[in-house]
Amino acid sequence: MTTAPWRDPALPAAARVDDLLSRMTLEEKTAQLYGVWVGASTDGDGVAPLQREMTAEYDWDELITHGLGQLTRPFGTAPVDPALGAQALARAQRRIAAAGRFGIPALAHEECLAGFTAWQATAYPVPLAWGAAFDPPLVEEMGRHIGRDLRAVGVHQGLAPVLDVVRDPRWGRVEETIGEDPYLVGTVGAAYVRGLESAGVVATLKHFAGYASSAGARNLAPVRAGVREFADVTLPPFELALREGGARSVMAAYTDTDGIPASADPGLLTELLRERWGFTGTVVADYFGVGFLQTQHRVAGTEAEAAHAALAAGLDVELPTLKCYGKPLLEAVRAGEIAEELIDRAARRVLLQKCELGLLDEDWTPEPTAPIDLDSTANRALARRLAERSVVLLDNPDGVLPLSPDTRIAVVGPRAADALAMLGCYSFPSHVLTHHPDIPMGIEIPTVLEALRGELPDAKVTFAEGCGVDTPDTGGFEEAVARTAEADVCVAVLGDRAGLFGRGTSGEGCDATDLRLPGVQGELLDALVATGVPVVLVLLTGRPYALGRWHGRLAASVQAFFPGEEGGPAVAGVLSGRVNPSGRLPVSVPREPGGQPWTYLQPPLGLAGEVSNLDPTPLYPFGHGRAYTTFAWEPNESDTAGAEITTDGAYDVSVAVRNTGDREGAEVVQLYLHDPVATVTRPDVRLIGYQRLELAPGETRRVTFRFHADHSAFTDRTGRRVVEPGALELRLAASSTDVRHTARLTLTGPVREVGTDRRLRCETEVQEVQETA
Numbered sequence: 001m002t003t004a005p006w007r008d009p010a011l012p013a014a015a016r017v018d019d020l021l022s023r024m025t026l027e028e029k030t031a032q033l034y035g036v037w038v039g040a041s042t043d044g045d046g047v048a049p050l051q052r053e054m055t056a057e058y059d060w061d062e063l064i065t066h067g068l069g070q071l072t073r074p075f076g077t078a079p080v081d082p083a084l085g086a087q088a089l090a091r092a093q094r095r096i097a098a099a100g101r102f103g104i105p106a107l108a109h110e111e112c113l114a115g116f117t118a119w120q121a122t123a124y125p126v127p128l129a130w131g132a133a134f135d136p137p138l139v140e141e142m143g144r145h146i147g148r149d150l151r152a153v154g155v156h157q158g159l160a161p162v163l164d165v166v167r168d169p170r171w172g173r174v175e176e177t178i179g180e181d182p183y184l185v186g187t188v189g190a191a192y193v194r195g196l197e198s199a200g201v202v203a204t205l206k207h208f209a210g211y212a213s214s215a216g217a218r219n220l221a222p223v224r225a226g227v228r229e230f231a232d233v234t235l236p237p238f239e240l241a242l243r244e245g246g247a248r249s250v251m252a253a254y255t256d257t258d259g260i261p262a263s264a265d266p267g268l269l270t271e272l273l274r275e276r277w278g279f280t281g282t283v284v285a286d287y288f289g290v291g292f293l294q295t296q297h298r299v300a301g302t303e304a305e306a307a308h309a310a311l312a313a314g315l316d317v318e319l320p321t322l323k324c325y326g327k328p329l330l331e332a333v334r335a336g337e338i339a340e341e342l343i344d345r346a347a348r349r350v351l352l353q354k355c356e357l358g359l360l361d362e363d364w365t366p367e368p369t370a371p372i373d374l375d376s377t378a379n380r381a382l383a384r385r386l387a388e389r390s391v392v393l394l395d396n397p398d399g400v401l402p403l404s405p406d407t408r409i410a411v412v413g414p415r416a417a418d419a420l421a422m423l424g425c426y427s428f429p430s431h432v433l434t435h436h437p438d439i440p441m442g443i444e445i446p447t448v449l450e451a452l453r454g455e456l457p458d459a460k461v462t463f464a465e466g467c468g469v470d471t472p473d474t475g476g477f478e479e480a481v482a483r484t485a486e487a488d489v490c491v492a493v494l495g496d497r498a499g500l501f502g503r504g505t506s507g508e509g510c511d512a513t514d515l516r517l518p519g520v521q522g523e524l525l526d527a528l529v530a531t532g533v534p535v536v537l538v539l540l541t542g543r544p545y546a547l548g549r550w551h552g553r554l555a556a557s558v559q560a561f562f563p564g565e566e567g568g569p570a571v572a573g574v575l576s577g578r579v580n581p582s583g584r585l586p587v588s589v590p591r592e593p594g595g596q597p598w599t600y601l602q603p604p605l606g607l608a609g610e611v612s613n614l615d616p617t618p619l620y621p622f623g624h625g626r627a628y629t630t631f632a633w634e635p636n637e638s639d640t641a642g643a644e645i646t647t648d649g650a651y652d653v654s655v656a657v658r659n660t661g662d663r664e665g666a667e668v669v670q671l672y673l674h675d676p677v678a679t680v681t682r683p684d685v686r687l688i689g690y691q692r693l694e695l696a697p698g699e700t701r702r703v704t705f706r707f708h709a710d711h712s713a714f715t716d717r718t719g720r721r722v723v724e725p726g727a728l729e730l731r732l733a734a735s736s737t738d739v740r741h742t743a744r745l746t747l748t749g750p751v752r753e754v755g756t757d758r759r760l761r762c763e764t765e766v767q768e769v770q771e772t773a
Contacts, residue, residue, distance in 0.1 A: 006102075007362050013355040017348055020102065020360070026340060027066045028101070029347040030330055034322040035070030035109070036063065037077070038092075058322060067100040069350055071108040072320040075118035075153065076432065079439045082120055083372045086153040090366035093154070105359050105366060107350075109157035109204075109319075112196070113176055113426035114564065115383075116149050119433075120442040121374035124383045126424035126542065127162055127188075128561040129390035131179035131586030132625075134668045134692050136191035138386055143195020143203075145382055149374050150201050154366055156357050157202040157249060161192045163237040164212035166587055166599060167225075171217040172510035175424045175498065175542025175562055179586025180599040180622060182233050183687045186240035187761065193245025202353065205241050206251035207286060208262060208273070209234050214255055219509045220296070223257040228680060230257065231715040233601065239277060240760045248281035248353060252315055254289055254296075261297045263289045269314035277756055282349050284317040285310065290324045303328035308338045316346040375443050380566060387563040387570035389666070392583035393626040394547075394557035400534050401556045402577025402628065403489060406458045410487035411449050412480045412528060414469045414521070415495045415540045419445035422567040424542060425498040425507025434503070445565045448493050448538065451572035462487065466528075469497040470505050470519040477527050484531045489555065491575065492528055494521045495540035498562065506542030506562075514593040515546040522549065529553050538571060548591030548619050559589070577628065582666035582692070584625040584735070588618035600736045603681035623670050623687070623735035629661025631695070633669075635732065635741040642744040647709050647723045647752040653743045654704035655732050656769050659695035666694050671705045671762060672736060674729040679716055685736055689762030700769040705730075709747055710759040723752045 005011055006020035021029065036058070074089045075082070093105040111117040115124040124146070130139045150158055164173070166180040178185040193203040210230060214221035225234060241247050252269060253262040262268055263285060273279045293299050293306035300306035307324040318325040332338045351360070358364055393401070403409065415421035422445055423430045429441055446454075453461050466480035467473060484490040494517060501509035505518040516522055526549075528535050534555035539545065542562055558581075560571050573579035588600050594614075598606070600622040608615040634656040645651050657667050671689035675682045688711045691703045707730055709723045716722045730743040 003362070006360060009361055013352055016355055016360060017351045020351060021344060021348060024102070026333060026343065027330065029343050030325065031066040032069040032347045032350045033316065033343070034318040034325040035072045035320050036060070036068060037072035037321040038074065058326070064096045064099040067102065067104050068096050068106040069317055070319065071106040073110055074108055075116070075155070076110050076428065079119040079433065079436055079442070082118060082153055082374050085118070086368045086372055089154045090368070093366035104354065105364065107157055107354060107357065107359065108155045109159060110150060110155045111426055112146050112150060112158035112160045113162065114424050115427065116146055116374060117426055117428050117431055118374060119428055121149060121428060122379040122383055123423050123427040123429070123443060123445070123565040125387050125390050125564040125567065126175045126562040127178045128175050128542065128586055129387065129563055130188050130192070131184055132392055132561060132583040133386060133389040134184070134584050134690055135389055136188050138389065139188050140191040140195040142382055142386060143192040144198050145379055147196040147199025147201040151199055152368060152370060152372055154368065155201070157204060158196055159204045159206065159251065160196070161189045161203070161205065161241070162207065163189045163205055163241060164207055165233055165237060167213045168217040169515060169543045169587060169590070170512040171212060171214065172219055172506060172512070173212070173508055174587070175506050176426065177212060180588065181586070181601065181687045182236045184586060184690070186237035189237055190241040190245035193241045193247045197246050197248065200357070202249050203245065203247040204249040204251050204284065205238050205247050207253035208238060208250045209253055209268060210257045210262065211253040211255050217511050219511055220254045223255045225257060227719060228715045231721070236760070239756070242277060242279060243760065250279065250281065250283050251286050252283060252289055254286050254292065256297055261293055261299060263315055264293055264299060264309040264313045266313040274314065282316045282353055283314055285315055285319050287320045288323070290315065290318045304332035304337065308332065311338070311342040311346060316349050383564050384566035384570060387567045388573060388579045390561065390563060390583045391570055391574045391579070391581050392559040392585055393574065393581035394559050394589065394620050394624070395554070396556040396626055398555055400489060400536060401575060403456065403459070403575050405456050408460045408486065408488045409452070409456070409462070410483040410490045410533070411452060411461055411463045411493065412466045412484060412490055413493035413524070414465055414467055415448070416493035417447050417449045417463060417465070419447055420497065421447070421495060421540045422562060422564055423498055424562040425500055425504060425510070427498070430498045430507070431500065434499070443565055446568040448568045448571050451568035452491070452575060455572040455576035455578060466524045467520050469521070472520060474520050474523065477524060480524060481527050481531055484528050484533050487533055490528050490531070490533050490535045491538060492525055492535055493538045493540065494525065496542045498542060512543070515544065515590055516593040517545050525550060536575070538575070540567070544587050544589045546590045546593040551591070551619060559585070580628045580663060580665045581625065582627060582668070584623050584668045585620055586622070588622045589620035591617065591619040601683040601686055603683060605681070607684060621735050621737040623668070623733070624738070625668070627665045629659055629663050629665035629697070631665070631667045632658045632660045633732070633740045634658070642746070644746045644748050645709065646749040647725055647747050648749070650706060650708045651745060652704050652706055653730050653732065654702055655741060656700055656702040657693055657695065658700040659697055662697050664694070664696050666692055667734070668692050669703050670733050670735065672731040672733055673712060674731055675712060676727050676729070678714065678724060680714065682714060685731065687736070689764060691764045691766060693766065698771070700771065702767045702769050704765045706763045706765070708759045710754055711762055712747070713754050713758060720753050721755070721758070723747065723754060725749055725751065
């Protein structure tokens, strides 16, 4: 029997796919362009926007006779035992392969924003906590673990990471982002992509592009970002994750920018992504995004017109289920309204990816080959390590922290004894289990209260909830105040409840009108402070909240961004002193609840000044974080003297950091660029490099940043990305405002245009420094 060329693994993938396409009917090619969401609810509350209205009816047995492009969330739709789920998925894949002429299985995808969104799978810290850790290698390791778990059960594609840059912290999906700086988002996001892809899972960058810039911080609202903000803030993380992470898929954003929906924008999905950046993977729709071109954006009058607009723009796969790329598309092609070449182009991309994944090979098998444990000991240890490194000590002015081991502690607040306080909206318990109240959590999630009692067994710990997360009821204040008055210190654990579409205070579709603490939690904190007992504020949130009202009134403040299943022990470890805090803010913490939107990437007119009575200066700036030890910074003297390099030159700037305390700790050295004069307004400072240093007491290490002139590039008035000659400052800093040393540079020579081959990352080198006698 002769093997068809498309089945021959010895041939190049392109040749195999070309042969296969030549044999396929229009129906078979089109079937590769949509997913099917088995088990998705068509009534009640959904896990995707407008799910009930946008879910189409279909006959499964008839559908799969032509093949199937994707299976949507076989594990992330309802609670399913992982081992049984893997067997069920394998059976479904066998049925799909047997039903079609070519035996091609579907590509199965899942959400994996903060771990595999499946029952009994590890719930890692949310991406905002990844940003707070400033630790790309650790995030890469997490991505690798998540990827291995996905592959173990038969999943091929993960819908992560989110590379949106925070522009307004009132937006509900801030918890899903890595922060408000494009360099931090890009470097950490690329690390996650490398980890996921190293396990053989297709990483999907989302949301391409501009989603986080929605007007008024409303989910899916129009985007009115200017061309320079789009080019210099929105796009760089995607470019970095593609070039350095190797992501093989991109998800089109729901939003429209300046009137053009991303799902129907050939300038974005084809000209930029493919022709300029050289991307060769697949572009997938955000859930129902193709249909939204008709129903929400109203740039298409029919489902067929929506399909045409998306395909022509370069969107290859309709997710989560067929609506526009099914019968409406087929009929329009047969009527001559849509060129079949568009089907061929998208199908070729899909099949090339399936070929890379081994799904076209004759020896392909869907059955799992190893025991399945989605919450292994190794996973939990990794989740703990990342959680510990992500906790930010905002302030500790009187040294109340660490807590004394035998003290009397009143633990107060609605987040102290709730396991869900640790989880973001894309964790399985918050995302899916709320629809299945009789199903157990599936993973162990210690609360802050439980963990603190374990950390300090000799302490007398009492508890009072005080109030709900977002209810107006103050009936619990009296007990909370009484417990606090009896204690030596109060630990107030406040924050968010993650949810979807208004069913939480943080998460997709849970946007905030301002940055006050939800409900009456602010009033509870006032009542606790009024007792005169020292109050340690612990925040478990998905966004920053305004804390100026309590500045100078708190004994200490600790910020954790939904730190995952091991977040309780991580926070308790910081409170007890077992963990020396090393997290840094990936988003600024505002002083006042209004005055937004504001991030630290402000040109001069965005800063405080005499032209307005409103001062947007944050209470705690981007990059801020304290520790239980101290560090001394010693720069190279030559760095401060000034230097000249050409507009295509490079310069090394370095600093030695010594741990001057009596315990091990980590310092995060940050490099910022200040451009005093440019032809367009520039952010006063912006992050261009960073390095986390782990130091034993008395240990010194030198970190060297290899600055290249490319790192000063920006989009000029003509739309070109250029390096301009002139003065620059490289600021070595402990935060965006805590500058320790400045190196002055002058770029000489002509204006230089840079392209997609420019240097995106500022390389660093770390060396041990031997102390001399």
